[in-house]
Amino acid sequence: MPTTATKSNTKNLSFNDFKNEVLNDYKIARISRECSLLGRREVLTGKAKFGIFGDGKEVPQLAMAKAFKNGDFRSGYYRDQTFMMSIGELNAQQFFAGLYAHTDINIEPMSAGRQMGGHFSTHSIDDNGDWKNLTLQKNSSADISPTASQMPRLIGLAQASKAYRNIEALNEKSHFSVNGNEVAWGTIGNASTSEGIFFESINAAGVLEVPMVMSVWDDEYGISVHAKHQTTKESISEILKGFQKEEGTNGYEIFVVNGWDYVQLIDVYAKASRIARENHTPVLIHVKELTQPQGHSTSGSHERYKNIERLKWEKEFDCIEKMREWILNFELEDGNGNILKFIDDNQELISLEKEAKKEVAAAKRTAWNAFINEIKQEVTTATRLLEKVAIKSSNGTFITKIKNDLESLIEPIRKDVLTASRKALRYLKDENFPEKIELQEFIKKSISEASYKYSSHLTSETTKATVNISEKLVNYGSEKKIVDGRIIMRENFDAILNNYPEVLIFGEDAGKIGDVNQGLEGLQQKYGTQRVSDTGIREATIIGQGIGLAMRGLRPIAEIQYLDYLLYGLQIMSDDLATLRYRTFGKQKAPLIIRTRGHRLEGIWHSGSPMGGIINNIRGIHVLVPRNMTKAAGFYNTLLQGDDPALVIECLNGYRLKEELPSNFGEFTTPIGVVENIRQGKDITVVSYGSTLRIVQEVAKELMQIGIDIEIIDAQSLLPFDINHDTLKSVAKTNRLLIVDEDVPGGASAYLLQQIIEEQDGYQYLDSKPATLTAKAHRPAYGSDGDYFSKPSAEDIFEKIYEMMHEADPNKYKSLY
Numbered sequence: 035m036p037t038t039a040t041k042s043n044t045k046n047l048s049f050n051d052f053k054n055e056v057l058n059d060y061k062i063a064r065i066s067r068e069c070s071l072l073g074r075r076e077v078l079t080g081k082a083k084f085g086i087f088g089d090g091k092e093v094p095q096l097a098m099a100k101a102f103k104n105g106d107f108r109s110g111y112y113r114d115q116t117f118m119m120s121i122g123e124l125n126a127q128q129f130f131a132g133l134y135a136h137t138d139i140n141i142e143p144m145s146a147g148r149q150m151g152g153h154f155s156t157h158s159i160d161d162n163g164d165w166k167n168l169t170l171q172k173n174s175s176a177d178i179s180p181t182a183s184q185m186p187r188l189i190g191l192a193q194a195s196k197a198y199r200n201i202e203a204l205n206e207k208s209h210f211s212v213n214g215n216e217v218a219w220g221t222i223g224n225a226s227t228s229e230g231i232f233f234e235s236i237n238a239a240g241v242l243e244v245p246m247v248m249s250v251w252d253d254e255y256g257i258s259v260h261a262k263h264q265t266t267k268e269s270i271s272e273i274l275k276g277f278q279k280e281e282g283t284n285g286y287e288i289f290v291v292n293g294w295d296y297v298q299l300i301d302v303y304a305k306a307s308r309i310a311r312e313n314h315t316p317v318l319i320h321v322k323e324l325t326q327p328q329g330h331s332t333s334g335s336h337e338r339y340k341n342i343e344r345l346k347w348e349k350e351f352d353c354i355e356k357m358r359e360w361i362l363n364f365e366l367e368d369g370n371g372n373i374l375k376f377i378d379d380n381q382e383l384i385s386l387e388k389e390a391k392k393e394v395a396a397a398k399r400t401a402w403n404a405f406i407n408e409i410k411q412e413v414t415t416a417t418r419l420l421e422k423v424a425i426k427s428s429n430g431t432f433i434t435k436i437k438n439d440l441e442s443l444i445e446p447i448r449k450d451v452l453t454a455s456r457k458a459l460r461y462l463k464d465e466n467f468p469e470k471i472e473l474q475e476f477i478k479k480s481i482s483e484a485s486y487k488y489s490s491h492l493t494s495e496t497t498k499a500t501v502n503i504s505e506k507l508v509n510y511g512s513e514k515k516i517v518d519g520r521i522i523m524r525e526n527f528d529a530i531l532n533n534y535p536e537v538l539i540f541g542e543d544a545g546k547i548g549d550v551n552q553g554l555e556g557l558q559q560k561y562g563t564q565r566v567s568d569t570g571i572r573e574a575t576i577i578g579q580g581i582g583l584a585m586r587g588l589r590p591i592a593e594i595q596y597l598d599y600l601l602y603g604l605q606i607m608s609d610d611l612a613t614l615r616y617r618t619f620g621k622q623k624a625p626l627i628i629r630t631r632g633h634r635l636e637g638i639w640h641s642g643s644p645m646g647g648i649i650n651n652i653r654g655i656h657v658l659v660p661r662n663m664t665k666a667a668g669f670y671n672t673l674l675q676g677d678d679p680a681l682v683i684e685c686l687n688g689y690r691l692k693e694e695l696p697s698n699f700g701e702f703t704t705p706i707g708v709v710e711n712i713r714q715g716k717d718i719t720v721v722s723y724g725s726t727l728r729i730v731q732e733v734a735k736e737l738m739q740i741g742i743d744i745e746i747i748d749a750q751s752l753l754p755f756d757i758n759h760d761t762l763k764s765v766a767k768t769n770r771l772l773i774v775d776e777d778v779p780g781g782a783s784a785y786l787l788q789q790i791i792e793e794q795d796g797y798q799y800l801d802s803k804p805a806t807l808t809a810k811a812h813r814p815a816y817g818s819d820g821d822y823f824s825k826p827s828a829e830d831i832f833e834k835i836y837e838m839m840h841e842a843d844p845n846k847y848k849s850l851y
């Protein structure tokens with residue numbers, strides 16, 4: 035049954051301490067509320083673009099903050115500003131810096147202005163790119179906007195405590211955990227619990243039995259849509275009752291508490307913390323009766339969809355007002371019969387409220403000045419330069435007008451500075467004088483600085499960046515041994531598990547049977563169920579487990595059984611994993627390795643190769659497509675030395691193909707962002723990857739019989755692709771380019787074409803139209819004939835290449851048809 039708390043946990047505090055704590059809490063709540071009120075005004079007056087605030091949710095967050103300890107992690111959403119203030123990780127000035135999008139990470143520590151306000155985070159990484167000691171600080175994983183997407187990562191953040199408590203070899207990694215005592219705290223809005231990944235996550239945490247405390251901030255609405263359209267029985271705690279832990283079962287402790295009841299909240303959160311921390315039992319706290327004093331966001335007004343009674347109720351049950359009432363009415367009789375009160379009269383509270391208002395107004399001003407002065411300096415530099423070129427230029431009057439317009443802006447932004455400067459430069463195109471060069475240099479410098487401010491940290495820029503890990507060659511023993519590809523995977527994973535106690539491998543069928551292709555055969559028996567484990571069928575939270583574990587210093591390898599089913603996890607890879615480093619300006623990372631297998635089996639859902647969709651959605655994650663298991667093993671070895679996340683797609687039909695057994699498992703590396711020239715030829719460069727490569731290799735022999743000599747490049751790393759531009763060298767030699775893959779037309783082949791033709795300037799060497807040969811637009815039909823007519827066959831490849839050669843030399847290569 036849901037438990038409702040009754041007693042406060044104040045008995046160990048002296049009355050004075052208690053009073054100070056309460057008044058301090060009240061002040062934080064007031065400061066937070068003032069931020070929301072002023073924040074909305076900043077948006078409405080145009081100083082900030084958008085605001086979504088935590089008003090109406092302040093009091094439960096004070097209680098959560100009290101139970102939150104060093105080493106703990108939060109994974110929440112945009113209402114949590116009060117919590118962040120209460121744990122000391124956000125102040126009013128930083129709040130406004132976020133609202134204005136100040137690009138200095140030291141001034142706007144949440145994201146250096148990259149995320150809109152209300153997306154909170156703390157720094158896990160120091161300036162050298164190394165982990166900080168996370169047990170000495172309160173941690174918040176960086177928020178993202180898609181509703182409920184904080185959930186999958188929360189599972190991993192909680193699971194990390196379990197790993198640290200139960201895996202002895204991890205004891206040395208003390209800067210991430212103290213015996214697994216850390217709790218992962220989730221927050222979510224009531225309406226967002228309608229999302230599938232919410233339920234998937236709740237179930238996963240129950241199965242995994244991880245220390246997670248999940249708070250639902252329930253204000254009855256999701257923007258304008260009432261709970262009756264969101265949640266069966268309009269109550270998330272009601273419908274989750276089946277998750278209640280009972281004698282001898284796993285499951286949750288479930289609490290229900292009103293969000294305006296400060297005393298009960300403190301009690302519930304203290305209990306929840308204890309249950310999760312000590313027993314690793316997950317807890318759900320349904321916090322009801324919350325409000326939205328200003329409506330959902332700055333984009334609309336809630337008067338449009340709430341009736342008068344509701345609006346009246348919201349005023350009355352505003353959690354801060356309720357807390358205020360409680361403070362005013364609080365009386366306690368001490369041992370001597372004296373009545374103790376927090377305050378003597380209302381006036382004391384009024385002056386505290388005034389103080390909060392003043393503090394926030396001052397913080398807002400400071401934040402604004404810091405933000406605008408930086409840009410004003412850039413305006414000053416630009417106007418001075420414009421003035422100078424205007425004097426010299428025959429188009430001086432036009433340039434002066436541009437300068438005056440720029441100068442007259444009261445609230446300029448960087449775009450204004452650059453628009454003015456770049457437009458002025460156009461007027462100087464036919465003129466030459468030193469001041470013009472100064473203007474050009476200014477523009478180039480501004481764009482380069484902006485590039486760091488707005489575009490850095492997509493992938494690692496630290497010394498551990500995976501692209502910096504150099505190749506270490508495969509060694510073979512003196513006696514040549516040929517084995518199935520899957521043996522190579524297994525032996526390499528064995529070496530990895532042995533070398534890295536922080537590696538955990540998990541996925542559907544990954545544990546007991548050692549994955550569906552037995553690349554992990556026997557490894558659960560050898561390394562235990564904590565390190566090699568089966569999961570439920572739930573791809574989004576398998577990825578989420580990986581993200582959370584990786585954010586706490588572990589090196590998870592999350593297995594998605596087949597590439598076709600990656601799409602269930604793709605949203606969270608795209609929204610969360612791929613953006614993590616970018617959205618925190620390099621202050622958080624999750625070097626998760628995602629292992630999957632795909633391409634070329636048979637049938638609509640067992641042979642897909644949706645590479646274009648994948649690479650376009652997950653910039654920020656490396657995408658590797660090894661052609662055999664030795665290459666794949668090398669990629670895992672490289673990735674573990676680096677600090678970037680990656681997706682490795684093994685070839686499904688490669689596990690039973692024969693490869694020579696290496697002798698240096700766990701050591702050899704396949705470099706990332708490097709192509710491999712696997713056949714020298716002179717007539718045409720064929721770029722391919724994964725399963726189609728083998729067909730291209732077969733076709734090469736057939737072509738040779740009629741005198742066509744192709745060069746074959748294994749792309750092997752799609753993101754990043756060919757950092758050294760080796761493909762260009764091949765194209766410069768053959769002057770012809772064909773890209774073969776089994777994605778849809780215009781999928782990954784189009785990306786490769788863009789990279790080679792545009793990025794590498796390959797167009798200049800071409801004597802023939804560059805071409806792609808792909809699968810059909812539809813998904814592949816079942817069976818061998820389905821495959822033959824859906825994907826590029828050996829004959830298709832042969833004829834495509836022949837056709838290109840025919841076009842080049844019709845006399846030598848007569849038309850086949």
Ligand SMILES: Cc1ncc(C[n+]2csc(CCOP(=O)(O)OP(=O)(O)O)c2C)c(N)n1
Binds near residue numbers: 179224
């Ligand atoms: C996947 C997704 N769909 C829609 C939205 C737009 N959206 C933002 S907040 C929100 C309502 C969330 O309501 P609730 O979870 O109750 O949180 P509250 O704002 O009420 O605290 C919606 C629909 C989104 N951010 N993500």
Ligand SMILES: [Mg+2]
Binds near residue numbers: 224225256257
């Ligand atoms: Mg809501």
